[in-house]
Amino acid sequence: MAMLMTGDLHYLAGFGNELQSEALPGALPQHNSPQHCPYGLYAEQISGTAFTAPRHQNRRTWLYRIRPSAGQACSQPYVQPRFTAELRSDTPPEPMRWNPLPLPTSPVDFVDGLVTMAGNGSAALQHGFGVHLYACTRSMAGRVFCNADAEMLIVPQQGALRVVTELGLLDVEPQEIVVIPRGIRFRVDLLETSARGYVCENFGAPFRLPDLGVIGANGLAAARDFLHPVAWFEDCATPTQLITRYLGQLWQGELGHSPFDVVAWHGNHAPYKYDLRRFNALGSVSFDHPDPSIFLVLQAPSDTPGVDHIDFVVFPPRVLVAQDTFRPPWFHRNVASEFMGLIHGKYDAKASGFVPGGASLHPCMTGHGPDVATIERALQANTTRPDYLTDTMAFMFETRLPMLLTDYALDGPLRQTDYLDCWSGVHSRFVGGTHPQG
Template identity: 80%
Template sequence: MTLHYQAGFGSELQSEALPGALPPHNSPQHVPYGLYAEQISGTAFSAPRHQNRRSWLYRIRPVAGQVCDQPYEQPRFGAALDIATPPVPLRWYPPALPATPTDFVDGLFTIAGNGSAALQHGFGIHMYAASRSMHERVFCNADAEMLIVPQQGALRVATELGLLDVEPQEIVVIPRGIRFAIALTEGTARGYVCENLGAPFRLPDLGVIGANGLAAARDFYYPQAWFEDRAVPTQLITRYLGRLWQGTLTHSPFDVVAWHGNHAPCKYDLRRFNTLGSVSFDHPDPSIFLVLQSPSEAPGVDDLDFVVFPPRVLVAQETFRPPWFHRNIASEFMGLIHGAYDAKTAGFVPGGASLHPCMTGHGPDAATVARALQADTHTADYLTDTMAFMFETRLPMLVSHDALASPLRQQGYADCWQGLESRFTGQIRVDPC
């Protein structure tokens, strides 16, 4: 099946799988084909127009009366977070692909998080490793928007509003409350997931950058309406208040024949990111790599950022080109999708992850520093074989007990900086008594 998409992040879009399925704008309840009208709102009804998220769905059967009240056990997803998380750099090897059949939901495991689903702020960071498609089961996150970052294995994401094919180096954003199922088009898959409990992701303002740069709204693709009319028992798993609940639907939930609005799933190709950088002498802050942001109530301060480090050219002369050593008020979770990251020579591999807590010093490892100090900075440095990303947050990251105790955690990660010996050439003058 060839999929067709619509473009424009946050735009009011519309789509119909049958001609004339969208009702007239002045009669939204008078729906053709005997369909039911349903609105799903991702923000408060009275949110400002530029922040308001809602969609009208025209479906074969309404969702009312569908009960999801039985606990579903998946202890690795939502594993307990450790309030005693140490302020040290952490790094993990990639997870192995499951030896037994495991779908996306059962393959999720929690790395870190903070905040509250009940109070609607904060985040959760997870990884997934799967070896089978979701069959006659769907997932709904009533707590959070989900940003999925495939690292290995392409996905076909079936949603109430249509189908999205997503491959590594692309991402998919599933709005809060939208039901979806994930099929593995290559048999196995793994990657990363961020739950955004706060304000929906949006494109950042460009400010002095001007009208062009970073991620363009036209490069975010939304699905065309697609539906199936199948009366088959389907398991519904819902995440609500941090727990998983299950119930059985009598039919497929993918029965939306037409829709319009802006509360809709979308995908984005990270290779389309228009990277900016210094052409003179300094190393800019990583905010120039910002793809999506979840703003807080404080101007200029986000609850959560999604940042990408794609292929780029380093041209600044007479300077140290790798990222500088730093401590941040933000906590940083990094993943590597493809290739190598320019600030780490070993240990940080595709499918792995690192976490640098708030105010914990980090930066390029000793081998990277040694190489950079000898580099000819009058020659451009082409970084071509790379695609890394970062979830950055102003909230401290509490790491799960499972992630801290995991055999995938790299013991002695901080040793990568042990070779940074003193290069001080100054002399201290000691006055005689």
């Protein structure tokens, strides 16, 4: 069995590239599916897109493994009531905010620690998304997870994780993200005593880097900063529980061995990590506050040109220099719905109430913006001087679809029922007098 100790991890760089890695010399064959693979391995392809998808959109990876994944039963329901596809159509068009998910007081792993907050669409139709929180206090010992419905974007907020996948190992800490493609089996181990964060399930087209357009060749997230695992394997016959997410439900079965037995692989349907602190934020250097789309890290395109299915946006440390400008986010109503989370520090549009590990939702066409304290500070600011935002890291899942909430999100203990009070002190500043015709 190949062993890799903490601190010895190596990665392959580049987003969307055709990558290859082998844990044993010569394990990668010369052809994709030879009659006899080196070391007596089996060739297995996993496809993340249709076979006929255009070359620049096609996602697939060849795995060379000790045992194939065929013939493995997974027919028994697995009950985890807080990780659900049950969404409420009576979600009101009202801004909402939630406190952080408490850490469990008993041993709970990543799968059992997932709590669904919002979503829309259909896993069966491969259209839509799910938004979840997680809080866990133990590693996934003796079991693995596979999401056949969606790729999973995991945003740690507290506690470092080791994500063990079929293609290798990824260590990820707060202010980093990890993306697990649809169908890749993985296990989440804790590198600290507890962990908490956010998850986005993407049922549609895989996340990709956005085109930069008039920005040019540089800026935002760089492809070279996205890291993939190198091949790593276990040759282990210990029984392993397999939990699969399929059509919004959880199913379980038992494998007679570890599924992490891929000795070599090549392709581009592979897990990856990215350090949000490497994001090159752009903004106005003259006047006006730019749209949040300037902070786009990853996008999942839709069938409508120019409209994404879901966006992952980050608000990192940056310098605000726009003069004669209200620098915090302005008041706005969007066709999009915005689910925000705070990873670290403070968010510049809220003076209090929005804390690391917490979340907020501003639904489609619902007015929102900075709270009263932020308004007063921004109106009194000297905009001839730059404003350095250093202690911050927030993000947003933004989607063109309305976000339907779960019972837990609407009626559970985390919801801040007084969220609207943060705007209760906004008063009229109008000094124009009466209308000349009135």
